[in-house]
Amino acid sequence: MRIGAVYPQIEVGDDPGAAKAFAVAVEELGYDHILAFDHVVGGNPASHEGKDLFYDYTHAFLEPLVGFAYMAAVTERIEFFTGILITPQRQTVLIAKQAATLDFLSGGRLRLGIGIGWNDIEYEALGVDFTTRGKRSEEQIDLMRRLWTEPLVTYEGKWDRISDAGLNPMPKQRPIPLWIGGHKDIAVRRAARLADGWLPLFPPNERGAAKVGQFKQYVVEAGRDIAEIGIESWINVGGYNDGFGEQCETEESWHQWVVGWKELGATHISVNTMKSGFTGIDQHIAKLAEFKHTIPG
Secondary structure, X not given: OEEEEEOOHHHOXXXXXXXXXXXHHHHHOOOOEEEEOOOOOOOOHHHOOOOOOOOOOOOOOOOHHHHHXXXXXXXXXXXXXXXXXXHHHOOHHHHHHHHHHHHHHHOOOEEEEEXXXXXXXXXHHOOOOHHHHHHHHHHHHHHHHHHHHOOOEEEEOOOOEEEEEOOOOOOOOOXXXXXXXXXXXXXXXXXXXXXXXXXXXXXXXXXXHHHHHHHHHHHHHOOOOHHHOEEXXXXXXXXXXXXOOOEOOOHHHHHHHHHHHHHOOOOXXXXXXXXXXXXXXXXXXXXXXXXXXXXXX
């Protein structure tokens, strides 16, 4: 199982040196990848009553592809993983271009995790229809893969049109691996049909095992081989409660969580240190060092 580290950006937004320190440290610790969340804008809870804003305007988010380009310049080996990039609210060809550039410059170190998001405030701010995001995401997957593998593309979709044009430079990986995040049935089915990997958000308990079993059944129904599709979850090692996972505050619980996911067939796991009461990037790095010493991989 490959082990990654979640960049704790919402807690180090006032530290411009945090990204470099984090990337260099987790690579030296032997982590396999860095995962970063994505939000372009955050709403104001005071003017959006009734909305469940898990993140709002007070939370700092780096644009992940820009942030990863910076991290790639100060590292040599570690992979970068968007978990998740909300693609339907962005221009498809521009995403493909940015991802191809990052993959090219980093020497093929990008894994693109995508999803449709939950925050209609962002979609409104970016001028995109929130209600069509699922179907648009599927069209985007098809088009991005073509742009990453074909020098010239002609495409006529519902949302995108290309008349004999292509990207240059192309990415090193052709295509860049595309993973899909989500736990609702429609997202799970989409991942089973289209993705190189799936990002589930739940504990590896009996209920989680049933969900993974359902995903594997969907893969079979899609005529695909589960051995060729990755699964990545994450472990919250402090006080973080994302509404889906559980807190794992002891070394015993770390072992139980990792072993549980291994038994369910996970290929990757990411360690999340946010909401643990830390006040600086060095404390996050120290916790990640403790985890890597306890759970070497």
